[in-house]
Amino acid sequence: MSGAARPGPLQDSSRAKIWLSHYWPYLLVAVIGTCGAFVQISSQFSPWDDEGYLVSSVSEFLRGGSLYDQIYTQYGPF
8 A cells, every 4th residue: 555645525615516516507597587587576565465455445444344335345245
């Protein structure tokens, strides 16, 4: 046996550097895509998203308003 040292396992920091050097474009696309998706989700109002409308109608009803007379609702009793 010779006195040459065997190469040991890569250190954690070396693995992270190798991973980052190979996969940084994917990471960049993921971050940009996530930011873009957040902007799209938080800046649009869907017509079927009327939960706030229903909550305000219920709160007015609980304050003593009468449905279909004092509280406007687009949904009828049927």
